[in-house]
Amino acid sequence: MNKLKTMLCAVFTLMLVNISTTAQSDSSNFAGPYVGITASGYGMQLSGSSETSPTGAGGGTFEKDEVSIGQVAPVTGIELGYSIPIGSAFLIDIGASFYSGEAKVDYASDTQPQGANKDDPGDTLAAKSVSFAIDDLVNGYIAPTLVLIDTSSIYIKVGLSEADIAVTGDITTPANLSGTTWAMGTRTVLESGIFVRTEAGYTDYNGISAHGKGTSISTSNTYSAEPTIAYGAVSLGFRF
Numbered sequence: 001m002n003k004l005k006t007m008l009c010a011v012f013t014l015m016l017v018n019i020s021t022t023a024q025s026d027s028s029n030f031a032g033p034y035v036g037i038t039a040s041g042y043g044m045q046l047s048g049s050s051e052t053s054p055t056g057a058g059g060g061t062f063e064k065d066e067v068s069i070g071q072v073a074p075v076t077g078i079e080l081g082y083s084i085p086i087g088s089a090f091l092i093d094i095g096a097s098f099y100s101g102e103a104k105v106d107y108a109s110d111t112q113p114q115g116a117n118k119d120d121p122g123d124t125l126a127a128k129s130v131s132f133a134i135d136d137l138v139n140g141y142i143a144p145t146l147v148l149i150d151t152s153s154i155y156i157k158v159g160l161s162e163a164d165i166a167v168t169g170d171i172t173t174p175a176n177l178s179g180t181t182w183a184m185g186t187r188t189v190l191e192s193g194i195f196v197r198t199e200a201g202y203t204d205y206n207g208i209s210a211h212g213k214g215t216s217i218s219t220s221n222t223y224s225a226e227p228t229i230a231y232g233a234v235s236l237g238f239r240f
Contacts, residue, residue, distance in 0.1 A: 027085040027147050029189055034095075036079045036197065036237025044071045044103040044134065045228045075101025075137070079235060083145065093143035093155060102135040103229075130169030130223060132208070137163045139181055139203075151190065157183040161203045170217040171210040177227065179205035189239055197235035204228055 081095020141159030148154060159181040167173050183201025209224040 026150050027088055027091050029150050030091055030145065030147060030153055030187065030239070031083050031085040032240055033082045034080075034195065034237055034239040036195070036235040038077045038079055038097065038099070038197075038233050038235040040075050040077070040099065040101075040231050040233035042073050042075055042101065042103055042229050042231045044073070045230070071103045073101055073103040075099045077101075077137070079237065083239075089147045091145040091147070091153070093141075093145050093157075095141055095143075097137075097139045097141070099137040099139075100135070101137075102133050104131055104133040130167065130171050130210075130217070132225060133166040133168075134163050134177065134227065134229075135166065137161060141181065141183075145187070151188055153187045153189075155185055155187065157181065157185065157199070157201065159183075161205070163205070165208060167210060170213045170215045171221075171223060172213060174208040174210050177205040177208065179203045185233075193239045195235075195237050195239055197233075197237065199233045199235070200231070202228060202230040 077097055077099035079095055079097040081093055083091045083093045085091050139159045139161040141157050143155040143157040145153050145155035161177075161179050161181045163177040165174055165176050181201055181203040183199050185197060185199030185201075187195055187197045189195040205227045207224060207226045209222065211223070212218045212221040
């Protein structure tokens with residue numbers, strides 16, 4: 001991820017350097033409000049751990065599992081924004097995106113519920129089966145944009161992202177996700193106002209954690225994860 005950040009900074013530097021050499025470009029072709037429909041492929045990398053504790057008078061063993069899971073999910077959304085021209089070849093794009101789709105990660109244990117095997121007092125209250133689902137992604141962003149020619153531009157994007165978390169299983173629900181999005185892309189605008197945007201980026205989210213409620217999963221059982229989402233997106237929209 002640090003390499004990608006370095007690359008984005010380098011692209012931004014080149015954009016600033018090239019502003020003086022692209023005076024023939026017309027930023028007004030990109031300026032103003034716009035709306036678009038976006039189709040994206042989200043790849044979620046979830047690195048986390050689960051720790052289960054024994055119950056019963058006979059003792060047992062503590063178990064801790066470190067996991068790294070990949071999940072790919074298609075999502076669709078809508079974007080709204082406004083591009084502000086700064087000179088003939090440079091713009092500041094401010095907007096927001098709203099995505100509907102779900103990326104889900106499951107954790108299941110083959111441990112038998114307590115009582116199913118009374119000779120093994122180390123079993124927890126029940127077999128542990130939980131899942132985390134991430135959906136309803138919202139992103140607010142600012143995107144410095146360099147106009148290459150009258151119909152084509154390149155940009156980098158920095159934004160703040162939030163996502164809802166839903167859980168299944170006898171565990172507590174963690175706080176919703178928040179993180180920072182970094183991306184780069186291109187935007188091509190036709191004379192009619194129709195535009196096509198292509199973009200690739202990633203989002204680093206804060207860590208999430210949960211523990212059992214005690215009904216079927218012990219309150220001493222804990223689950224944590226640190227999600228990162230990489231994505232590619234294509235948007236079709238209209239500039240007013």
